[in-house]
Amino acid sequence: MSQPTICPKFEKAISILSQKWTALVIYQLLLGTQRFSEIQSTIGISGKVLADRLKDLENQEIVKREVIPETPVIIEYSLTEKGKTMEPIIRDIEKWSQLWFEEDTDVQ
Amino acid sequence: MSQPTICPKFEKAISILSQKWTALVIYQLLLGTQRFSEIQSTIGISGKVLADRLKDLENQEIVKREVIPETPVIIEYSLTEKGKTMEPIIRDIEKWSQLWFEEDTDVQ
């Protein structure tokens, strides 16, 4: 007998969100446009992995990259419309976390 | 100047959900109680990693493990109350995926 199968669209979404750091990057960008170094120091991700994630998210059209020709050059990252529609997901995670991790001691 | 910091409860929730396979395991268990081998063959995870994930989720009290003393022994996994309250998160991901990945060809 054949196994039930998982919707490929859902699997795709999950594969994006289950990459380490992706959800935190999106969470940060929900606060508004940010620069590479801001994201990096706020969430504590390495430059290498952040560059990777931002490229992936750009390819997925979740994040938009803008070059500001100042000196030294500044890059601004922000969410696209597609990215902004992920807000309910992030907010639900936020709400759930507040509900179920009461004390700091629960969080290790 | 000090960097803004991320809520540790939120980070904790994210660290659970951003592990590979975790969301898919929970998604499966939202369908009801399932056995190890059912989860394994439906989502296509290796036995090793599934055993890991189920242990983690049990420790987090998201999943409940029940031994059915038949022969050979059967283990039933299901969501706890805490686990069930993750449903909105999973449903939002599902909705978002349906909205933004229109064609199978988008999904690689």
Next chain:
DNA sequence: AAATTAAGTTACATAAAGTAAGTTTATGGG
């Protein structure tokens, strides 16, 4: 006693993430 079955576990291989130093590009100072 050998075979069967579910739920793992183990040993080993590959892929992903972490770390720290280096690169690029554009100025502004000496």
Next chain:
DNA sequence: CCCATAAACTTACTTTATGTAACTTAATTT
């Protein structure tokens, strides 16, 4: 002109996570 500075990466290398396939355990049934 040459050196320093600063932001955004990149590279080389190490450590951790995941994948693969064979093996283990325990209770039957043949």
